[in-house]
Amino acid sequence: AQKVTQAQTEISVVEKEDVTLDCVYETRDTTYYLFWYKQPPSGELVFLIRRNSFDEQNEISGRYSWNFQKSTSSFNFTITASQVVDSAVYFCALSEGPYSGGYQKVTFGTGTKLQVIP
Amino acid sequence: DADVTQTPRNRITKTGKRIMLECSQTKGHDRMYWYRQDPGLGLRLIYYSFDVKDINKGEISDGYSVSRQAQAKFSLSLESAIPNQTALYFCATSDFGGEQYFGPGTRLTVT
Numbered sequence: 001a002q003k004v005t006q007a008q009t010e011i012s013v014v015e016k017e018d019v020t021l022d023c024v025y026e027t028r029d030t031t032y033y034l035f036w037y038k039q040p041p042s043g044e045l046v047f048l049i050r051r052n053s054f055d056e057q058n059e060i061s062g063r064y065s066w067n068f069q070k071s072t073s074s075f076n077f078t079i080t081a082s083q084v085v086d087s088a089v090y091f092c093a094l095s096e097g098p099y100s101g102g103y104q105k106v107t108f109g110t111g112t113k114l115q116v117i118p
Numbered sequence: 119d120a121d122v123t124q125t126p127r128n129r130i131t132k133t134g135k136r137i138m139l140e141c142s143q144t145k146g147h148d149r150m151y152w153y154r155q156d157p158g159l160g161l162r163l164i165y166y167s168f169d170v171k172d173i174n175k176g177e178i179s180d181g182y183s184v185s186r187q188a189q190a191k192f193s194l195s196l197e198s199a200i201p202n203q204t205a206l207y208f209c210a211t212s213d214f215g216g217e218q219y220f221g222p223g224t225r226l227t228v229t
Contacts, residue, residue, distance in 0.1 A: 009158075033217075034214045035216070035217055035218075037220075043222065043223050043225075044204065044220065044222050044223065045161075045208060045210075045218060045223075046220075047217050047218065047220075050216065050217045080146035091160060091161070095216045105163075106163070106216070106218065108160040108161040109160055110158060110159060110160040111160055
């Protein structure tokens with residue numbers, strides 16, 4: 001069975017600090033996708049990134065970066081020079097497959113609430 | 119205009135009432151999903167649909183039903199609402215790649 005663990009329930013940082021959100025996953029599949037979503041205080045869920053299991057290259061997008069390590073089954077998310085607008089709940093998710101014509105079950109972690117203090 | 123819309127955005131209803139939550143999407147995706155979000159529990163899948171003729175139960179389907187009226191429309195019904203169905207409900211769509219695009223959510227309160 002697949003599982004996603006976000007052990008950090010809440011994190012508070014002061015603006016401009018760097019912060020890393022941890023995500024550890026479990027799966028028996030060799031083919032899978034990993035995702036991060038952001039849920040700001042307004043409540044909507046925003047897709048941030050998808051990474052497939054064959055691509056272990058780290059990704060950087062502006063102040064955001066993602067570190068995927070299959071050896072430790074982790075897909076961590078770092079925000080550099082945090083800003084108040086980064087305050088949100090962040091969800092990590094795992095999808096096994098894809099399977100031809102089949103459902104890719106998506107399992108979400110329980111989320112990490114990040115508060116950036118001005 | 120938003121790619122995925124949900125109506126209503128907020129709803130307060132009484133125990134035992136039937137209620138329908140509606141979702142529409144303009145992304146052209148075949149796959150649609152209904153989730154509920156409860157504090158500390160993340161997102162849990164209620165139902166999903168791969169096309170108009172394909173409806174499947176998720177992990178917490180008891181007490182819910184769905185209808186896929188068209189590729190772009192997927193409705194969730196609570197046949198007889200109960201207080202523990204108070205939650206934030208999200209509709210989502212995806213293509214085969216798997217990343218999901220969510221609606222703005224419906225906050226449902228059952229008193």
